[in-house]
Amino acid sequence: MARRGIPEINAGSMADIAFLLLIFFLVTTTLETDFGIQRKLPPKQEDIVDPPPPINQRNIFTVLINKDDQLLVEDEFATISQIREKAKRFINNNGDGTCDYCTGARSSSSSDNPTKAIVSLQNDRGTSLGMFIAVQNELTAAYNELRNELAQRKYGRDYENLPKDRQKEIRGLFPLNISEAEPVDI
Amino acid sequence: MSKFKKKKSGDSPGISTASLPDIVFMLLFFFMVTTVMKETDLLVKVQLPKASEVTKIERKDLVGYIYVGKPLEQYTATMGTEARIQLDDAFANVDEIAEYVAKVRDAIPEETERKQLTMSIKGDGEAKMGLITDIKQELRDAQAYKLNYSTLKEEVRY
Numbered sequence: 001m002a003r004r005g006i007p008e009i010n011a012g013s014m015a016d017i018a019f020l021l022l023i024f025f026l027v028t029t030t031l032e033t034d035f036g037i038q039r040k041l042p043p044k045q046e047d048i049v050d051p052p053p054p055i056n057q058r059n060i061f062t063v064l065i066n067k068d069d070q071l072l073v074e075d076e077f078a079t080i081s082q083i084r085e086k087a088k089r090f091i092n093n094n095g096d097g098t099c100d101y102c103t104g105a106r107s108s109s110s111s112d113n114p115t116k117a118i119v120s121l122q123n124d125r126g127t128s129l130g131m132f133i134a135v136q137n138e139l140t141a142a143y144n145e146l147r148n149e150l151a152q153r154k155y156g157r158d159y160e161n162l163p164k165d166r167q168k169e170i171r172g173l174f175p176l177n178i179s180e181a182e183p184v185d186i
Numbered sequence: 187m188s189k190f191k192k193k194k195s196g197d198s199p200g201i202s203t204a205s206l207p208d209i210v211f212m213l214l215f216f217f218m219v220t221t222v223m224k225e226t227d228l229l230v231k232v233q234l235p236k237a238s239e240v241t242k243i244e245r246k247d248l249v250g251y252i253y254v255g256k257p258l259e260q261y262t263a264t265m266g267t268e269a270r271i272q273l274d275d276a277f278a279n280v281d282e283i284a285e286y287v288a289k290v291r292d293a294i295p296e297e298t299e300r301k302q303l304t305m306s307i308k309g310d311g312e313a314k315m316g317l318i319t320d321i322k323q324e325l326r327d328a329q330a331y332k333l334n335y336s337t338l339k340e341e342v343r344y
Contacts, residue, residue, distance in 0.1 A: 012203065014206075014207035015203060015206040015207045015210055017207075018207050018210035018211050018214060019210055021214055022210055022213055022214045022217065025214065025217050025218060026217065033242060034242070034243040034246065034249070034306065034334075034336060035237075035240040035241070035242055035243070035336070035337055035338065035339045036237075036240055036241065036243065036306060036334040036335050036336040036337050037237055037239065037240060037241070037334070037335045037337060038241050038304070038332070038333070038334045038335075039333045039334075039335070040331050040332060040333070041322060041325060041326050041330075041331045041332075041333050042326070042331075043326065043329075043331065044326050044327065123315045123319075124315065124316075125314060125315060125316030125319065126314055126315070126316065127314065127315040128311060128312055128313065128314060128315070129235065129254070129309045129310065129311055129312070129313045129314070129315060129318055129335075130235040130311030130312060132315050132318070133235045133237055133311070133335055133337060134235065134237070136237070136335065137237040137238060137239050137337075140239035141238065141239045144239055180322070182319070
């Protein structure tokens with residue numbers, strides 16, 4: 001005796017429902033991407049055999065951050081938004097005239113050459129990481145802007161759009177010299 | 187009327203779509219199972235600072251993570267309210283970092299790539315640099331020179 005009566009449920013829309021779920025999961029799944037400011041730490045002092053060569057004071061751009069997150073740039077109070085311009089002016093200065101791609105003011109009290117210019121970043125133990133990264137970000141931005149401007153002048157393209165060897169060349173002309181000093185009480 | 191009936195007799199039968207849901211469900215389960223939500227449970231509160239000039243970490247298998255922040259509320263009784271370090275799934279002291287670096291380094295299968303090990307500090311914006319500096323000194327001791335300050339990406343303001 002065959003049972004009759006209950007009609008079969010139409011499964012045609014099942015596919016649609018499953019697709020909807022699938023697309024929902026595909027869209028909401030974000031692969032965690034990790035961004036950050038990358039730096040190289042210097043080797044420990046005792047590993048270095050030769051003493052470092054003396055550096056002319058005018059080739060050092062000092063940025064101090066105290067425990068209240070206040071800034072002192074080249075012995076003057078500064079705000080976070082001023083750092084980028086100040087750093088650019090310092091790196092790009094071309095004090096001894098050996099840098100033919102620089103557009104700086106050639107001031108005698110600022111850096112000689114971008115390859116000699118060193119940014120020294122000192123912080124207190126009480127400085128917040130957020131402020132430290134904000135300053136690092138501005139200093140990196142200064143270098144990135146200078147590299148970009150040079151890439152535009154030389155090759156008419158942005159630094160990121162250049163082939164690897166050209167990027168390397170420009171990176172060599174504006175090397176990122178940021179020294180994170182050992183902490184002191186400021 | 188008879189004209190229509192005649193025409194139908196020559197048609198091939200339509201492809202059955204009854205198994206389509208099964209296929210799609212299989213795909214769905216595949217994605218649900220392979221999706222890894224988060225590798226470690228955070229014990230510390232980490233609100234990453236924002237930065238615009240960031241680089242993306244390409245090789246995630248060459249990275250070790252150090253979390254720095256205030257302990258979550260349920261751990262403040264035992265761990266205090268000052269910023270702490272978390273390695274893997276547990277709270278750690280600064281002197282345990284060297285051990286952790288060695289562990290992560292040994293986990294890299296290709297020996298030639300071990301030098302490219304990057305340590306990423308996922309630190310809360312309010313954490314103090316004193317602790318971060320201690321970590322940096324430990325990393326220098328452990329000869330892990332590549333460092334990454336983990337940040338969120340902010341749109342570039344030129």
